[in-house]
Amino acid sequence: MLRKTVTAAALLLTSVALLTGCAPAQAPSAPVLTGPPVTGGTFHMALASDLPTLDPAQAGYDATSWSMVVAVFSSLVDYDEGLGVTGDLAETWTVSEDGLTYAFQLRDGLNFSDGSPLTTDDILFSFNRLLDPDTASPGSYLFSNIAGAADYMDGSADSISGITAPDKSNVVIELVEPQPYFANILAMPYARIMSEAQVKKYPEDISQHALGSGPFTVESLTPGQELVLARNPAYFIPGKPYLDKVQVDLNVSDQTRVLEFQRGDLSITDVPAAAYQELVQGKDFAPYVVQNEDATTYFLGMKNNQAPFDSAEVRQALNYAVDKDRLVQLLNGRGTVASQLTPPPLPGFDPDAKGYEHDVKKAKDLLAQAGYADGFSSEILTVNDEQSMRVVQSISADLAKVGVDVTINAVDQSTFYATVGAEDQAPMFFTYWLNYYPDAYDFFASLLLPENAGGSNMFYYSNPDVEAKIRELSSLTEGRAEAIQALDAEVTATAPFVYLYHSITQNVRQSDVSYYIHPVHLWRFADYWISGE
Amino acid sequence: MTLTRPRAVVPASGFPRFLAGRLVWLLAAVVVVVSATFVLIYVIPADPVSAVLGGRIQADQIEAIKARYGFDLPIWQQYLRFWGGLFRGDLGFSFATQQDVGQAIAARAGATAALAVAGLLLSLLIGVGTGVFAALMRGTWKDRAAMGTVVLGMGVPPFLMGLVLVFVFAYLLPVFPVSGYGSAAHLVLPALTIGLTGGAYYARLLRGRLVEVMDADFVRASRSRGMRESAVFVRHTLRNSFLPVLTWMGMDLGYFLSGVIAVEAIFAWPGIGTLAYRAITDYDTPMIVGTVLVSAVAIVTVNLIIDLVYPLLDPRMAHR
Numbered sequence: 001m002l003r004k005t006v007t008a009a010a011l012l013l014t015s016v017a018l019l020t021g022c023a024p025a026q027a028p029s030a031p032v033l034t035g036p037p038v039t040g041g042t043f044h045m046a047l048a049s050d051l052p053t054l055d056p057a058q059a060g061y062d063a064t065s066w067s068m069v070v071a072v073f074s075s076l077v078d079y080d081e082g083l084g085v086t087g088d089l090a091e092t093w094t095v096s097e098d099g100l101t102y103a104f105q106l107r108d109g110l111n112f113s114d115g116s117p118l119t120t121d122d123i124l125f126s127f128n129r130l131l132d133p134d135t136a137s138p139g140s141y142l143f144s145n146i147a148g149a150a151d152y153m154d155g156s157a158d159s160i161s162g163i164t165a166p167d168k169s170n171v172v173i174e175l176v177e178p179q180p181y182f183a184n185i186l187a188m189p190y191a192r193i194m195s196e197a198q199v200k201k202y203p204e205d206i207s208q209h210a211l212g213s214g215p216f217t218v219e220s221l222t223p224g225q226e227l228v229l230a231r232n233p234a235y236f237i238p239g240k241p242y243l244d245k246v247q248v249d250l251n252v253s254d255q256t257r258v259l260e261f262q263r264g265d266l267s268i269t270d271v272p273a274a275a276y277q278e279l280v281q282g283k284d285f286a287p288y289v290v291q292n293e294d295a296t297t298y299f300l301g302m303k304n305n306q307a308p309f310d311s312a313e314v315r316q317a318l319n320y321a322v323d324k325d326r327l328v329q330l331l332n333g334r335g336t337v338a339s340q341l342t343p344p345p346l347p348g349f350d351p352d353a354k355g356y357e358h359d360v361k362k363a364k365d366l367l368a369q370a371g372y373a374d375g376f377s378s379e380i381l382t383v384n385d386e387q388s389m390r391v392v393q394s395i396s397a398d399l400a401k402v403g404v405d406v407t408i409n410a411v412d413q414s415t416f417y418a419t420v421g422a423e424d425q426a427p428m429f430f431t432y433w434l435n436y437y438p439d440a441y442d443f444f445a446s447l448l449l450p451e452n453a454g455g456s457n458m459f460y461y462s463n464p465d466v467e468a469k470i471r472e473l474s475s476l477t478e479g480r481a482e483a484i485q486a487l488d489a490e491v492t493a494t495a496p497f498v499y500l501y502h503s504i505t506q507n508v509r510q511s512d513v514s515y516y517i518h519p520v521h522l523w524r525f526a527d528y529w530i531s532g533e
Numbered sequence: 534m535t536l537t538r539p540r541a542v543v544p545a546s547g548f549p550r551f552l553a554g555r556l557v558w559l560l561a562a563v564v565v566v567v568s569a570t571f572v573l574i575y576v577i578p579a580d581p582v583s584a585v586l587g588g589r590i591q592a593d594q595i596e597a598i599k600a601r602y603g604f605d606l607p608i609w610q611q612y613l614r615f616w617g618g619l620f621r622g623d624l625g626f627s628f629a630t631q632q633d634v635g636q637a638i639a640a641r642a643g644a645t646a647a648l649a650v651a652g653l654l655l656s657l658l659i660g661v662g663t664g665v666f667a668a669l670m671r672g673t674w675k676d677r678a679a680m681g682t683v684v685l686g687m688g689v690p691p692f693l694m695g696l697v698l699v700f701v702f703a704y705l706l707p708v709f710p711v712s713g714y715g716s717a718a719h720l721v722l723p724a725l726t727i728g729l730t731g732g733a734y735y736a737r738l739l740r741g742r743l744v745e746v747m748d749a750d751f752v753r754a755s756r757s758r759g760m761r762e763s764a765v766f767v768r769h770t771l772r773n774s775f776l777p778v779l780t781w782m783g784m785d786l787g788y789f790l791s792g793v794i795a796v797e798a799i800f801a802w803p804g805i806g807t808l809a810y811r812a813i814t815d816y817d818t819p820m821i822v823g824t825v826l827v828s829a830v831a832i833v834t835v836n837l838i839i840d841l842v843y844p845l846l847d848p849r850m851a852h853r
Binding site: 134140141431 | 579580583584585586587588589590591592593594595597598601602629630631632633636637640641696699700703704707711712713714798799800801803807808811814815816
């Protein structure tokens with residue numbers, strides 16, 4: 001009851017903020033629980049997207065694959081209900097003083113959901129498969145700090161020397177350099193443990209025959225249509241999961257999801273923009289809104305190596321030119337203004353960071369200093385969904401006020417991602433970064449390191465001083481949060497992009513569904529239950 | 534209303550030659566369609582891996598993954614590889630959905646066929662019923678009312694019709710499921726969407742033709758020979774008016790078998806249409822080529838069958 005009140009209060013604040021035109025108060029992301037856990041029942045949800053794969057190594061960067069892989073497969077360590085990392089297949093683990101050796105003590109009697117034993121061989125196999133060049137996993141690079149990984153990945157070694165099993169209940173991972181967030185990387189979907197026997201039986205279509213040791217097992221997967229998960233009877237945490245079944249309908253349109261939720265067919269739904277008033281502000285569902293402050297930062301990117309964006313003054317000017325509060329209003333208050341790269345949920349976020357206020361005069365002065373007193377014209381590439389279009393139109397109106405005349409190039413998502421990184425295309429673009437693991441290093445390294453130029457460094461940002469500090473941050477254990485704040489302030493001053501906002505996700509649940517949005521894995525079915533009132 | 538579609542010509546020299554000719558034509562159509570699709574893919578210089586991972590990981594990793602799936606090869610090599618695979622019964626691998634293209638299409642063929650057949654049957658039922666009614670009532674207010682409704686049906690796009698049906702029959706009166714696939718109840722609203730929008734064409738087509746034939750000399754002759762009116766209508770008028778309907782059916786069925794995207798999308802119907810649509814938006818080239826190929830084969834095959842049926846309705850055609 002207390003938590004319901006908190007949600008309602010947050011909503012109230014959001015609406016007040018909307019009326020007064022300032023950013024809403026930060027939303028709590030605590031689980032919404034109704035009474036003590038109840039065992040049984042089916043959790044039913046529908047997604048606009050498809051489920052690309054249940055193969056952990058092939059999970060791309062889409063929320064659907066991540067959540068479903070996590071429901072079916074276990075890892076050495078995993079997230080708790082928040083950003084904390086806790087033992088999963090490993091009962092406990094220790095990190096050596098130099099931060100280079102991770103020793104995992106496994107639980108006793110681990111089994112896959114078909115009853116076959118899960119051994120250290122399966123664990124070693126899963127890591128070797130993940131990094132095998134032939135697997136071509138989009139996540140393999142995250143593990144390149146494991147000793148021997150580089151040799152294995154370029155084919156000069158037959159296996160990863162840094163992962164060993166001294167006996168049947170211990171696994172040891174050696175790193176090349178300390179990596180304070182290494183446990184977070186292990187908790188990603190990629191390093192989930194697969195059954196060696198099963199993978200060898202179905203080498204071509206393991207996604208259709210996913211066999212793991214997670215809380216759920218795949219009852220049926222009809223590609224493009226639905227995924228049905230059933231409780232894993234052999235799950236190693238007694239009493240969990242609470243749900244008997246999880247049904248996920250795929251490729252369901254916005255209108256249909258909302259209608260099915262209103263009919264009571266679905267346990268939860270996301271809130272498409274068109275349904276915002278009805279679901280979030282209407283009296284029927286408002287008490288059951290669940291929200292999560294996402295670890296995202298939305299920005300207006302610029303090609304930093306090309307005129308006029310090679311001038312820091314121009315980039316700073318555009319930061320002053322854009323009215324960020326207005327953007328948050330356009331999102332129905334589902335966001336907070338970004339004054340730094342690190343989003344609010346992550347350690348190192350600085351609530352007092354200044355960022356760039358909306359100041360048209362300053363913007364004009366800076367443009368004049370840079371030699372663009374009369375402005376210039378450019379083009380913004382954006383995905384053509386309704387919300388992006390609204391945001392980009394508002395930005396374009398703001399830029400026009402300082403003499404920057406932009407045309408909007410709205411394309412579908414695939415075209416956007418296929419072209420945004422090209423050096424000679426997309427001089428400006430609207431997109432975001434969502435954390436792969438909850439450490440600000442992910443934001444700095446992915447977006448700003450020169451080796452990622454053309455990939456995740458879509459800006460071709462290059463700043464030797466910032467680069468050195470990012471590399472230092474990689475292995476820094478002492479004073480990490482302070483270092484992140486200092487680095488963030490320095491990066492903000494160089495204005496690699498226009499800082500826009502951090503998003504807030506809202507879902508609506510049925511009154512009897514205990515549900516929360518996990519900050520990294522989104523849906524954590526193992527923690528949900530239906531009280532069946 | 535005259536028939537503009539070139540009719541099948543079965544030469545006197547025999548049926549086997551006709552069939553062989555048609556099969557060659559089918560193969561040629563497939564080659565042309567696949568080649569044209571490859572040209573289009575070449576014109577749009579993007580690949581499935583960049584479309585999914587571009588801007589998200591390092592550029593050289595994207596290159597490595599492209600190489601793993603052969604998307605780094607020149608387009609002509611990819612083209613040859615496709616034909617090589619096709620001869621082994623392999624349509625390739627879809628990167629975006631991580632599945633075998635042939636299996637993905639096969640898994641959806643049933644849903645597409647069910648919707649195509651049910652949708653066509655409802656179109657015919659509604660269209661032929663309305664068309665015959667209007668023709669019999671020609672010139673009266675009932676004719677005008679029926680044809681007015683038909684024009685409305687033709688004007689409403691399927692996605693709107695689908696949404697209206699969902700709102701009425703799944704939300705206001707929760708008789709049918711909102712969306713999904715699996716039972717006969719799931720089929721009703723999507724098939725009705727096709728039936729209501731598609732039936733209108735048949736109604737107009739058939740009414741026009743019926744009114745024309747009703748005044749034809751041979752019909753009047755039958756009537757004057759004392760044949761009962763109902764027999765005249767069924768044996769002469771209707772039969773002679775049905776050829777354009779059959780032609781239209783052939784085109785519809787071929788089109789439905791390649792997936793009715795709008796209807797599939799509204800009802801989350803797991804058919805080939807949404808598969809193709811997603812493939813296009815994902816730059817999933819092997820899936821694009823696969824679905825285009827299957828659609829081409831479906832359209833050509835259905836037209837072949839229709840050509841074989843013509844002579845049964847109109848014996849004159851067998852002798853021409």
